[in-house]
Amino acid sequence: MKTNLNYFRSRLIVRTLIKLGLDNVCISPGSRNTPLTMAFAAEKELNKHPIIDERASGFFALGLAKSTGKPVAVVCTSGTAVAELYPAIIEAHNSRLSLIILTADRPPYLRNSGSNQTINQNQIYAANCDHYFDLGLPENSEEAFVNTIKVTASIWENSIHPYNGPVHVNIPFEKPLEPGSVDTEINEEILRRLKERIDGFPGAPFPREFSKNINLLIGSEENVLVVLGNAAYSAEFIKKCAQFSDKFKIPVCVEAPWKLPGLSNQxxxxxxxxxxxxxNFKKMLDFDKIIVFGRNFTSKNIERFFSRWNKALINISVKGEGLGKPADNKLTVQINDMDAINSLLSSETGFAHRRTASYQFIKKIDKVFSDFQKESFKELSINSEVELTAGIAQLLQDKEDIPVFFSNSLPVRDFDYVRELFRNRVFVNRGASGIDGIIATAAGVSTGFQLPTVLVIGDLAFHYDNNSLQLVAGKKIPLLILLINNGGGSIFEYLPVFDEVLGETSGGNPRGEEKSIAHLSVEKTTAEEFIGKNTADETVRKNTADETGGKNPAEKKLSNEKFEEKNGKNSPEKDCFSGEELNRTDDFKTFFKTDTGLDFQKIAAAYGIKQREIKSEKDLSEAFTQFFDSPEPTLIEVKFDSVASRRRKDALKEGIISSVNNSLSDFDKYLATEQNQQIQEPDDYLRNRTR
Structure with a gap:
């Protein structure tokens, strides 16, 4: 058989990957990757996704990996195109998602020679990619062909074992690159043997071995808490965690954002x-050990809690990575999640009454919080970002199969607060927690599930990835993009730099904890007044005052007056070198807030995407109904004044936690009763206290 050598080797790679289970490949256009592109194009049973921009391609593949749970291949040409994939690879590395990155390259002898579109691609992703293969130039020999098949099998295995993650495969090609440029003849007998070798693969995941037991780390008398952080958990792992919790009366706290099959009933x-x-709640946490699965917690409260925890903290990590700042009380056990939970399930079943009481009590407190939260957010409202997020859950109540994707920065934090209201599968990019590639990732999730999908995204993240709208429109992906436009990087208003702008010190906030900015309000406003139906609701909305550029006049005046009062007029700060007065307000707006000033609806329209602005709860409800009646790429935009919205969120949260504290006001009495061993059943105790 006469063929092109580059193309034939590429066919061997592609056929082997398909046999091992590859379903999806994302391909960006280029010349040097022609053999790979044509080899993938020849496979009819494969889902092929042509994507112009490599950065979007990488994140789209990430979304496919999230939704399908399987490795996804990504193909690009040589040069800077390779670097464009790096953000998605970093996210995949930190999220433990399997991407097989196939980068075409110029021949090695052209490196450092000034040759066009040639960079050193060797180990370019080394810091965030644990496995690297350089296939070298192809050779026309049966031994070389067999080796290509073997290496491809190793590539697949390393993407899923002992843990999921990205694998970089660098493939140099010499011209000619096109399949029609015949330069090689393959013996038919050799071809037959190669086909038999590929067909001999089982087409199933490689087996995983049990590595260690950790059950001996937990004594039968010890009070233990388990926390599940962000990770790509399997349904089987979640099921076994539930069995472990029920069997040993050990509470399992779920911080992972997405719903897995069966999770809602666990x-x-x-x-x-x-x-x-x-x-009051933290007082009750009388645990001897905490076991942590996963990393990259969305909740800053959990991160701070772990940093101050002075008892034993066992960190489960398949890669042996630590959790937070090193400390004497922390122990990292290198073991994969499934092996760890199986080991814990094999522990002795004896446990103390103290453990049972704590287990029932923390679960009841969790329900108390949920009940108060549901009551606070029972009405559809767009008066703040967190209420809008709760409203999304309400509008999706009868659509539990619909995936929802939350962008990083404020959207995911608002979701984190009302996560209990969602019955849907929820996805986030919390590996490296960047705001890049969000639209492309959500598009990949929608494509992987073959379902309409809702994306909640901020204005900066939208701006950063708006070229992915071409991908969404071109593939007609049924993505409802809910754009929260609060005038730039509003998350910085939650950080100490904002207090610096206001002329306050952060001396009492050494860890950079999020602080309430309720002091920005003119007068103290109660949670009940915020929650209640009153005319003040309308003054909070940015979108009810178009004549001020989308900002409510009262809020705009309030913000400016407070900025000036705190920083500009009353206490001018001078530069230590020049002696000139500094304007921290302008610095904050210029270097942190960074409002783009863009008309996002016009941007969406340029890509042929349907769009509308949401100015009322009725608008929001209608937009959701229209989208699900006829799913198509759609942008809906809701505008907020970030400072006013923050005040309202603070009041809502303070009202809920105050109600929880009232329910726990006699907790010291409970502890004293327990210590005297005159304890009644925790269920009855809490029921009596919370009536």
Whole structure:
């Protein structure tokens, strides 16, 4: 058989990957990757996704990996195109998602020679990619062909074992690159043997071995808490965590954002991060050990809690990575999640009455919080970002199969607070927590599930990835993009730099904790007044005052007056070198807030995407109904004044946690009763206290 050598080797790679289970490949256009592109194009049973921009391609593949749970291949040409994939690879590395990155390259002898579109691609992703293969130039020999098949099998295995993650495969090609440029003849007998070798693969995941037992780390008398952070957990792992919790009466707190099959009916604590806002709740955490799965917690409350925890903290990590700042009380056990939970399930079943009481009590407190939260957000409202997020859950109540994707920065934090209200599968990019590639990732999730999908995204993240709208429109992906436009990087208003702008010190905030900015209000406003139906609701909305550029006049005046009062007029700060007065307000707006000033609806229209602005709850409800009646790429935009919205969110949260604290006001009495061993059943005790 006469063929092109580059193309034939590429066919061997592609056929082997398909046999091992590859379903999806994302391909960006280029010349040097022609053999790979044509080899993938020849496979009819494969889902092929042509994507112009490499950065979008990488994140789209990430979304496919999230939704399908399987490795996804990504193909690009040589040069800077390779670097464009790096952000998605970083996210995949930190999220433990399997991407097989196939980068075409110029021949090695052209490196460092000034040759066009040639960079050193060797180990370019080394810091965020644990496995690297350089296939070298192809050779026309049966031994070389067999080796290509073997290496491809290793590539697949390393993408899923012992843990999921990205694998970089660098493939140099010499010209000619096109399949029609015949330069090689393959013996038919050799071809037959190669086909038999590929067909001999089982087409199933490689087996995983049990590595260690950790059950001996937990004594039968010890009070233990388990926390599940962000990770790509399997449904089987979640099921076994539920069995472990029920069998040993050990609470399992779920911080991972997405719903997995069966998760809603499992005995998990879902509001752990929110409950940590309550000092009374933290008093009850009389645990001897905490076991942590996963990393990259969305809740800052959990991160701070772990940093201050002075008892034993066992960190489960398949890669042996630490959790937070090193400390003497922390122990990292290198073991994969499934092996760890199987080991824990094999522990002795004896446990103390103290453990049973704590287990029942924390679950009841979790329910108390949920009940108060549901009551606070029972009405559809767009008066703040967190109420809008709760409203999304309400509008999707009868659509539990619909995936929802939350962008990083404020959207995911608002979701984190009302996560209990969602019955849907929820996805986030919390590996490296960047705001890049969000639209492309959500598009990949929608494509992987073959379902309409809702994306909640901020204005900066939208701006950063708006070229992915071409991908969404071109593939007609049924993505409802809910754009929260609060005038730039509003998350910085939650950080110490904002207090610096206001002329306040952060001396009492050494860890950079999020602080309430309720002091920005003219007068103290209660949670009940915020929650209640009153005319003040209308003054909070940015979108009811178009004549001020979308900002409510009262709020605009309030913001400016407070900025000037705190910083400009009353206490001018001078530069230590020049002696000139500094304007921290302008610095904050210029270097942190960074409002783009863009008309996002016109941007969407340029890509042929349907769009509308949401100015009322009725508008929001209608937009959701229209989208699900006829799913198509759609942008809906809701505008907020970030400072006013923050005040309202603070009041709502303070009202809820105050109600929880009232329910726990006699907790010291409970502890004293327990210590005297005159304890009644925790269920009855809490029921009596919370009537």
């Amino acid at each position: 005995p998990f604590v879902r509001n752990f991060g929110n409950l940590l806002l309550s000092k």
